[in-house]
Amino acid sequence: MAPPSLPLASRVLDAVALAQALAGGSAAIFPTDTLPALAAKPSEAPLLWRLKDRPADKPMILMAADPAPLLEALSIPLRQEWILLAQRHWPGALTLVLPARGPIAEALHPCGETLGLRVPACPQALALLRLTGPLATTSANPSGAPSCLTPEAAAQVFPSVPLLGPLPWPAAAGQGSTVLAWAAEGGWQLLRPGAVIPKV
Numbered sequence: 058m059a060p061p062s063l064p065l066a067s068r069v070l071d072a073v074a075l076a077q078a079l080a081g082g083s084a085a086i087f088p089t090d091t092l093p094a095l096a097a098k099p100s101e102a103p104l105l106w107r108l109k110d111r112p113a114d115k116p117m118i119l120m121a122a123d124p125a126p127l128l129e130a131l132s133i134p135l136r137q138e139w140i141l142l143a144q145r146h147w148p149g150a151l152t153l154v155l156p157a158r159g160p161i162a163e164a165l166h167p168c169g170e171t172l173g174l175r176v177p178a179c180p181q182a183l184a185l186l187r188l189t190g191p192l193a194t195t196s197a198n199p200s201g202a203p204s205c206l207t208p209e210a211a212a213q214v215f216p217s218v219p220l221l222g223p224l225p226w227p228a229a230a231g232q233g234s235t236v237l238a239w240a241a242e243g244g245w246q247l248l249r250p251g252a253v254i255p256k257v
Contacts, residue, residue, distance in 0.1 A: 132159030
């Protein structure tokens with residue numbers, strides 16, 4: 058049975074109320090500097106796969122308001138190259154995919170050994186993330202469908218999920234983040250070109 062569709066106005070919450078909803082196990086939709094994000098607490102990441110009808114082998118991204126909790130979530134010794142690139146491009150439209158282990162990596166990337174990390178350059182997103190701590194995130198669209206570009210479009214696709222207010226959201230790039238992965242043999246590998254050209 059499909060979830061009930063709620064009027065948009067009743068689903069727009071301020072950061073405090075949305076953080077409380079997330080803490081209670083809800084998903085949420087909020088703006089970023091690239092595309093609207095669908096998010097949940099890392100422990101509730103399976104909810105995002107269900108909402109998107111997304112294959113479980115496609116990982117989620119861990120998003121936070123600053124780099125420290127993201128790098129800590131890797132649960133492995135850090136390389137200077139990772140820290141320098143994070144300092145250079147965060148907040149911003151760059152996702153770093155780094156080797157990882159531990160419960161957060163297992164929750165967001167089952168059977169994988171990496172974790173995608175990002176700090177968005179969007180004041181509304183950062184305000185929410187400061188209240189919630191790191192969140193599991195993905196673009197707010199059904200798996201394989203075009204990205205939603207507006208809160209109204211995202212709300213129509215996910216009719217039971219609350220959104221961060223106020224509306225309208227600030228203008229975003231409308232393009233996904235650039236994704237760089239650290240290769241097993243060392244060095245960066247471009248997995249997806251996006252809204253930023255990284256200086257590595």
